[in-house]
Amino acid sequence: MERKSNKQPKLGIRKGDKVRVIAGDDKGKEGTVLEVILAKNRAVVEGVSIVTKHTKPSAGKPEGGIKKVEASIHISNLQLIDPASGKLTRVGRKLDEKGKLKRFSKKTGEFIK
Structure with a gap:
């Protein structure tokens, strides 16, 4: 039986870092890291990997509609700018x-x- 490790992965990228995308559809784009998702080894970068989200009208938000939001990108596709x-x-x-x-x-x- 394998032993599970509770150690947090040590990633080279943190929130607020300026990074460049080195692989994928958005290769060459730069932006700052808004959020790092440790469990999935992913990060949300400002202005990179934009996806379209459809929101349904509700009592809280009666307008609903289509919004453009940044999706997460894998850490291995990002490199830090010194x-x-x-x-x-x-x-x-x-x-x-x-x-x-x-x-x-x-x-x-x-x-x-």
């Missing part, structure tokens, strides 16, 4: 001077906020 250099970079994790684990850019070696 805040310092503005280039795409991979993300690593290492200890800072205080002994706290922080993210850093593998391209420049600098810590990311």
Whole structure:
């Protein structure tokens, strides 16, 4: 019988990061991460993967209609844009001077906020 792990997956992308889509229909588009869905390894990026949602009129929202909403995209299709250099970079994790684990850019070696 396998043992289940309760560890949270360590993703290189967080809410508020500026990312570029590197694969899929929206390849090349850039935006900021609005939400990260850890359970599914997906993220919602502003202005990327727009889908059409049809909303039914109800007592709370009598207008109903068609709305354009951002759908989630898999984390593997996103790459972080380094805040310092503005280039795409991979993300690593290492200890800072205080002994706290922080993210850093593998391209420049600098810590990311």
